[in-house]
Amino acid sequence: MTAAALRFDAIGKTFPGVKALDGISFTAHPGQVHALMGENGAGKSTLLKILGGAYIPSSGSVQIGAQVMAFKNAADSIASGVAVIHQELHLVPEMSVAENLFLGHLPTRLGVVNRGLLRQQALACLKGLADEIDPDEKLGRLSLGQRQLVEIAKALSRGANVIAFDEPTSSLSAREIDRLMAIIARLRDEGKVVLYVSHRMEEVFRICDAVTVFKDGRYVRTFEDMSSLTHDQLVTCMVGRDIQDIYDYRAREQGEVALKVDGLLGPGLREPISFQVRKGEILGLFGLVGAGRTELFRLLSGLERASAGSLALCGQALQLRSPRDAIAAGVLLCPEDRKKEGIIPLASVAENINISARAAHSTFGWLLRDGWEKGNADRQIQAMRVKTPNAAQKIMYLSGGNQQKAILGRWLSMPMKVLLLDEPTRGIDIGAKSEIYQIIHNLAASGIAVIVVSSDLMEVMGISDRILVLCEGALRGEQRREHATESNLLQLALPRGAAN
Amino acid sequence: MTTQPNALPSARKPLDMRALLDNWAMLLAAVGIFVLCALLIDNFLSPLNMRGLGLAISTVGIAACTMLFCLASGHFDLSVGSVIACAGVVAAIVMRDTDSVMLGIGAALLMGLMVGLINGIVIAKLRVNALITTLATMQIVRGLAYIFADGKAVGVSEEQFFVFGNGQLFGVPVPILITIVCFLFFGWLLNYTTYGRNTMAIGGNPEAALLAGVNVDRTKILIFAVHGLIGALAGVILASRMTSGQPMIGQGFELTVISACVLGGVSLSGGIGMIRHVIAGVLILAIIENAMNLKNIDTFYQYVIRGSILLLAVVIDRMKQR
Numbered sequence: 001m002t003a004a005a006l007r008f009d010a011i012g013k014t015f016p017g018v019k020a021l022d023g024i025s026f027t028a029h030p031g032q033v034h035a036l037m038g039e040n041g042a043g044k045s046t047l048l049k050i051l052g053g054a055y056i057p058s059s060g061s062v063q064i065g066a067q068v069m070a071f072k073n074a075a076d077s078i079a080s081g082v083a084v085i086h087q088e089l090h091l092v093p094e095m096s097v098a099e100n101l102f103l104g105h106l107p108t109r110l111g112v113v114n115r116g117l118l119r120q121q122a123l124a125c126l127k128g129l130a131d132e133i134d135p136d137e138k139l140g141r142l143s144l145g146q147r148q149l150v151e152i153a154k155a156l157s158r159g160a161n162v163i164a165f166d167e168p169t170s171s172l173s174a175r176e177i178d179r180l181m182a183i184i185a186r187l188r189d190e191g192k193v194v195l196y197v198s199h200r201m202e203e204v205f206r207i208c209d210a211v212t213v214f215k216d217g218r219y220v221r222t223f224e225d226m227s228s229l230t231h232d233q234l235v236t237c238m239v240g241r242d243i244q245d246i247y248d249y250r251a252r253e254q255g256e257v258a259l260k261v262d263g264l265l266g267p268g269l270r271e272p273i274s275f276q277v278r279k280g281e282i283l284g285l286f287g288l289v290g291a292g293r294t295e296l297f298r299l300l301s302g303l304e305r306a307s308a309g310s311l312a313l314c315g316q317a318l319q320l321r322s323p324r325d326a327i328a329a330g331v332l333l334c335p336e337d338r339k340k341e342g343i344i345p346l347a348s349v350a351e352n353i354n355i356s357a358r359a360a361h362s363t364f365g366w367l368l369r370d371g372w373e374k375g376n377a378d379r380q381i382q383a384m385r386v387k388t389p390n391a392a393q394k395i396m397y398l399s400g401g402n403q404q405k406a407i408l409g410r411w412l413s414m415p416m417k418v419l420l421l422d423e424p425t426r427g428i429d430i431g432a433k434s435e436i437y438q439i440i441h442n443l444a445a446s447g448i449a450v451i452v453v454s455s456d457l458m459e460v461m462g463i464s465d466r467i468l469v470l471c472e473g474a475l476r477g478e479q480r481r482e483h484a485t486e487s488n489l490l491q492l493a494l495p496r497g498a499a500n
Numbered sequence: 501m502t503t504q505p506n507a508l509p510s511a512r513k514p515l516d517m518r519a520l521l522d523n524w525a526m527l528l529a530a531v532g533i534f535v536l537c538a539l540l541i542d543n544f545l546s547p548l549n550m551r552g553l554g555l556a557i558s559t560v561g562i563a564a565c566t567m568l569f570c571l572a573s574g575h576f577d578l579s580v581g582s583v584i585a586c587a588g589v590v591a592a593i594v595m596r597d598t599d600s601v602m603l604g605i606g607a608a609l610l611m612g613l614m615v616g617l618i619n620g621i622v623i624a625k626l627r628v629n630a631l632i633t634t635l636a637t638m639q640i641v642r643g644l645a646y647i648f649a650d651g652k653a654v655g656v657s658e659e660q661f662f663v664f665g666n667g668q669l670f671g672v673p674v675p676i677l678i679t680i681v682c683f684l685f686f687g688w689l690l691n692y693t694t695y696g697r698n699t700m701a702i703g704g705n706p707e708a709a710l711l712a713g714v715n716v717d718r719t720k721i722l723i724f725a726v727h728g729l730i731g732a733l734a735g736v737i738l739a740s741r742m743t744s745g746q747p748m749i750g751q752g753f754e755l756t757v758i759s760a761c762v763l764g765g766v767s768l769s770g771g772i773g774m775i776r777h778v779i780a781g782v783l784i785l786a787i788i789e790n791a792m793n794l795k796n797i798d799t800f801y802q803y804v805i806r807g808s809i810l811l812l813a814v815v816i817d818r819m820k821q822r
Contacts, residue, residue, distance in 0.1 A: 301711070303710075303711070322710075323710055323711050323713060324713050324715060327712075327713035328713075333711060335708075335711055340705075340707060340708075341705075341707045341708050341711050342708055342711070343705065343708055344700075344701050344704035344705045344708050344709065344712075344771070345704060345705060345771075346700075346704045346771040346772060347700060347701060347704050347771070351697065351700075351701070355697065355698075355701055355709070355712045355713075355714065356712045356713045356714075358694055358697070359694050362693075362694055365694070366693050366694045366695055367692065367693055367694075368692050368693060368694065368697070370692075410712065
């Protein structure tokens with residue numbers, strides 16, 4: 001059973017004041033994995049939303065085979081055999097796996113859910129995809145990777161012939177990624193049309209048979225032959241300019257020890273952790289998902305209390321009872337999940353920048369000074385090169401990269417000693433990434449100690465002076481920049497049992 | 501990307517128009533309804549009726565100012581109706597026993613502050629849902645009002661006390677003046693102080709506010725404490741107008757206050773709210789009620805109409821957000 005080709009024909013989509021897509025045309029063939037690449041804001045997600053029926057295109061059409069599709073809503077799209085697997089999965093964590101699989105059309109007998117049949121059908125669905133998942137398990141108890149498999153199983157059970165993945169590996173562990181890749185390869189071999197949106201080059205080269213590149217809502221080109229395509233060619237095509245070295249590493253002078261961590265223990269850490277970071281140093285923290293990187297940051301930022309161990313900042317003992325203590329001491333965190341923990345979406349860019357520093361610049365500590373509020377917001381927007389029509393724009397309308405720059409601006413308004421960056425460039429396009437690396441370098445050069453957590457190995461190796469590797473809640477090793485290689489870092493990061 | 505890093509094409513004119521409409525639509529609607537009533541209903545503009553309308557706005561208006569802060573921070577407070585009744589009773593009793601107006605008002609305000617503090621501490625520190633917490637204190641405080649008053653109205657004989665409810669300044673009743681001061685003060689507080697901005701941040705995203713260094717717990721406690729205090733102030737004024745503290749008064753008042761805020765455009769889920777929303781909502785509710793009274797519409801129908809208006813307003817709000 002081979003699916004028909006999926007064709008986008010001169011698709012355009014305008015929002016008030018913005019042309020999100022303009023004349024997008026290309027064909028994805030059955031039996032191929034077709035990658036969509038481009039910087040953030042290039043229009044990939046908008047295109048997937050049109051494919052999934054969430055948006056109606058302003059012009060042009062989607063065609064499957066010879067048939068022109070006019071999806072009015074998600075149900076139309078599903079009925080036509082299209083499935084879009086989003087980054088945020090559309091599943092109900094409180095319900096069982098089986099219920100999630102058949103939500104909306106549960107098998108019933110006289111109006112009552114037929115549990116036996118439901119389980120049977122669910123097992124059949126999961127077979128070959130994720131045999132280890134018990135259909136009666138509550139979905140919320142599964143790992144993120146397993147949930148994604150449930151979503152895929154759901155799509156297949158509805159007879160999907162066109163399957164689109166939106167950044168499917170962004171929160172998966174290495175092993176889960178391997179498994180997903182195998183499943184995608186199988187879908188391809190079964191003759192389905194697979195669209196694959198990702199920022200990760202290595203995955204695109206590993207699994208995809210063709211790549212279409214977007215830029216600023218426009219179609220750039222499609223590469224049908226991956227074997228003659230190089231990494232650099234693809235990046236150049238996406239950015240529209242040559243990028244020699246986006247990390248732009250420069251050696252810096254390092255000062256005295258800024259933060260000393262001694263025997264720190266807390267939730268999510270299995271062994272006491274000790275290390276130090278110097279003024280002007282960029283320290284990378286690498287580890288797989290579940291290694292305890294984010295947990296360590298929660299301790300250092302005062303979100304979680306340490307059960308043992310001590311911290312010293314510039315030689316003085318540091319006690320953290322809340323994030324306020326850390327901020328007052330100059331230990332500042334840019335959290336991993338910008339939307340959930342970083343920005344206040346409904347508030348303006350200026351509000352988001354000024355929120356932390358304003359108390360120190362207000363009369364009596366509470367009466368806002370209009371001059372400072374405006375001045376500081378504009379200053380940081382300029383310095384961080386935040387792209388926004390004005391400071392009053394709601395931050396939710398900015399791209400991820402610009403939101404991140406605004407949060408950096410928030411901290412630059414404060415006296416800073418140590419900057420903690422948790423996945424600083426996740427979901428951010430290459431252009432904005434290199435700007436953020438620049439900012440990180442400049443901060444370090446000005447004498448700030450920077451600790452960067454990242455699951456992007458190239459990034460950690462590209463910007464750090466020194467790299468610590470965590471594995472399963474314990475510190476497993478350290479490499480200086482000159483000695484760090486992909487293989488020796490990965491070797492340290494892999495759990496002992498799984499290293500082969 | 502060398503020059504003008506901040507230049508982004510912005511369709512300035514049409515966007516501003518839309519924002520303008522979004523921001524001021526409900527206030528314009530209030531004015532429109534007012535004009536309509538003035539044209540269609542006899543006696544609507546008579547000094548006596550205007551005075552009555554102003555007084556009707558005052559109690560809801562004062563309490564709505566601080567309810568705005570509760571809603572903007574993503575919470576709400578159901579206990580305010582009981583606080584109003586209890587404040588009136590406490591003021592009346594203390595004045596009866598001490599003959600001191602200052603002591604009476606002071607005791608009432610202190611009572612409101614305490615209830616607010618308890619609400620705030622339970623919600624912020626013990627992390628109990630605001631609905632349940634204030635539902636409980638609503639009943640406790642109502643019960644206390646009955647107990648203090650022994651189940652019946654407590655009369656006040658101190659002449660000085662009546663100034664708050666029945667006095668006039670330049671021909672304007674004092675309660676209306678106090679309401680206007682509250683609108684101005686809390687509007688200013690919300691926009692020009694760290695307290696106000698932190699309130700909005702907590703409602704917009706509590707986790708981000710915490711990580712940005714906002715003292716989330718303290719701000720929440722302050723929000724509820726101030727709300728308790730201002731609720732008690734509204735209760736004192738009401739008692740002064742009625743020359744007695746009545747334990748049964750203000751039942752369902754909390755829902756009227758929340759309705760007024762939401763009708764004006766304050767978001768129930770937090771992060772959106774301005775004083776002009778509150779003013780618009782309070783005005784619309786009061787004008788319509790006043791018009792219905794002048795037209796002798798049966799109370800039973802008034803409930804149906806009020807509910808329908810609220811439903812319509814929130815549905816329009818949802819559609820706007822699409």
